[in-house]
Amino acid sequence: MQIQLKKYTLSLKHTFSISRESHDFQDSLVTCLSLNGETGFGEATANPYYKITVESMMQEIKKIEKEIISFNFTTPELFYQFLVDKGLTNFAICALDLAAHDLYGKLQGKTLYSLWNTNIEKYPTTNYTIGIASIDEMVAKMKEKPWPIYKIKLGTDKDVAIVKELRKHTNAIFRIDANCAWSPEETIHNAPILKDLGVEFLEQPLKADNWEGMEKVMHHSILPIIADESCIVESDVEKCGLHFSGINIKLTKCGGLTPALRMIKKGKELGLKVMVGCMTESSVGISAIAQLLPQLDYVDMDGAMLLKEDIAQGVQITDNGSVVFSNLNGSGITLL
Structure with a gap:
C-alpha cells in the first residue's frame, strides 16, 4: 500500500469565532492511501484546544x-x-481511517453507505x-x-439578546452551541427563553468535566442537551447517557469512521439522539460524514461551505440543504 501526506491551509469565508478562539484559516492534513490502482482520501484538521497540529500528525504517521x-x-x-x-493520536488515526474506508469502498466497487x-x-x-x-x-x-437550520455559536455576556435579534430576521430552526461557556444556572435560566425563540437544543453548554452540573441541567432544562466536548471517544458514550439527551460525534476526535459507527450504535441502544459534527474540514472529511447520514438524527457537516475554496470534490450540498452524493464509490x- 502506498501512502502520501498533504498539508493544506484552508481559507475561511469569514473569521470563525467560538467562545474560546477565533481564526481565519484552518490547517488540514489529507492522507492518500493507494492500492491496486485505487486511492482513498482521508482528512483531519488541526486543533489548538486539543494541541494537535498538522506537523504533529505527520510526524506520528511518518514514524x-x-x-x-x-x-x-x-x-x-x-x-x-x-x-x-x-x-x-485519534486525529492522526482519523486521517488514515477515513482514507482506508474510502479506499475499501473503491476496491469493493460500492459506496460506504451501501456497504453499511x-x-x-x-x-x-x-x-x-x-x-x-x-x-x-x-x-x-x-x-x-x-x-x-442555523447553529449559533454563543458564549458572550449577551447571548440571549443575540438570539432575540437573530430571530427577527429568519424563521429557521436555531441550535445553540455555547462551547462550554455557561454555568448550570445560566443554562437552566436561558433554556425556556431560548425555546420560545425557536431553539431546538443546546450543545455542550457546560465545561466538559462538569458532570455534576450536567446532571443538574439534564433534570431541569426544558431544552434537550447534546454532548460535544464531553463525548470524544467510545468510552464516553455510556457516561453521556446519564447526563445528556444526545451526543455529537466528531470523526476527528474519536478516530474516524470505525469508532464512530460503534458510537452511533451504542448511542441508539442508550436512547440518545445521535449527531455527527465537523471541524471545518474540506469535502474530503465532509464526504466521509455524509456516508453516515441515514443513521443520524442531526448533522453538522457545513465545513466545506465555510471555505473560500474547496480542495476536493465529493458530496455536494445544495442551496435548499439537500445532498447530492458522488457517483464514485467509497466516500x-x-x-482537485
Whole structure:
C-alpha cells in the first residue's frame, strides 16, 4: 500500500469565532492511501484546544510509514486496530481511517453507505454555523446564506439578546452551541427563553468535566442537551447517557469512521439522539460524514461551505440543504 501526506491551509469565508478562539484559516492534513490502482482520501484538521497540529500528525504517521506500506490491507477495521496498537493520536488515526474506508469502498466497487446497508432516501439536513461576532455581522452572515437550520455559536455576556435579534430576521430552526461557556444556572435560566425563540437544543453548554452540573441541567432544562466536548471517544458514550439527551460525534476526535459507527450504535441502544459534527474540514472529511447520514438524527457537516475554496470534490450540498452524493464509490472523493 502506498501512502502520501498533504498539508493544506484552508481559507475561511469569514473569521470563525467560538467562545474560546477565533481564526481565519484552518490547517488540514489529507492522507492518500493507494492500492491496486485505487486511492482513498482521508482528512483531519488541526486543533489548538486539543494541541494537535498538522506537523504533529505527520510526524506520528511518518514514524510508522514503512509499516503502513507493508501492511496487508483487507478491511478498514483491521487497519484501524493496527493504528491504535501503534499508539497514534485519534486525529492522526482519523486521517488514515477515513482514507482506508474510502479506499475499501473503491476496491469493493460500492459506496460506504451501501456497504453499511443504509438507504440515502431519508436523511437529516445539515445546520449552517454562525460564529460569534457583532450582532450586525451575525445577521449579515444569515442573510448571505439563507438556510433552514442555523447553529449559533454563543458564549458572550449577551447571548440571549443575540438570539432575540437573530430571530427577527429568519424563521429557521436555531441550535445553540455555547462551547462550554455557561454555568448550570445560566443554562437552566436561558433554556425556556431560548425555546420560545425557536431553539431546538443546546450543545455542550457546560465545561466538559462538569458532570455534576450536567446532571443538574439534564433534570431541569426544558431544552434537550447534546454532548460535544464531553463525548470524544467510545468510552464516553455510556457516561453521556446519564447526563445528556444526545451526543455529537466528531470523526476527528474519536478516530474516524470505525469508532464512530460503534458510537452511533451504542448511542441508539442508550436512547440518545445521535449527531455527527465537523471541524471545518474540506469535502474530503465532509464526504466521509455524509456516508453516515441515514443513521443520524442531526448533522453538522457545513465545513466545506465555510471555505473560500474547496480542495476536493465529493458530496455536494445544495442551496435548499439537500445532498447530492458522488457517483464514485467509497466516500466519493477526488482531490482537485
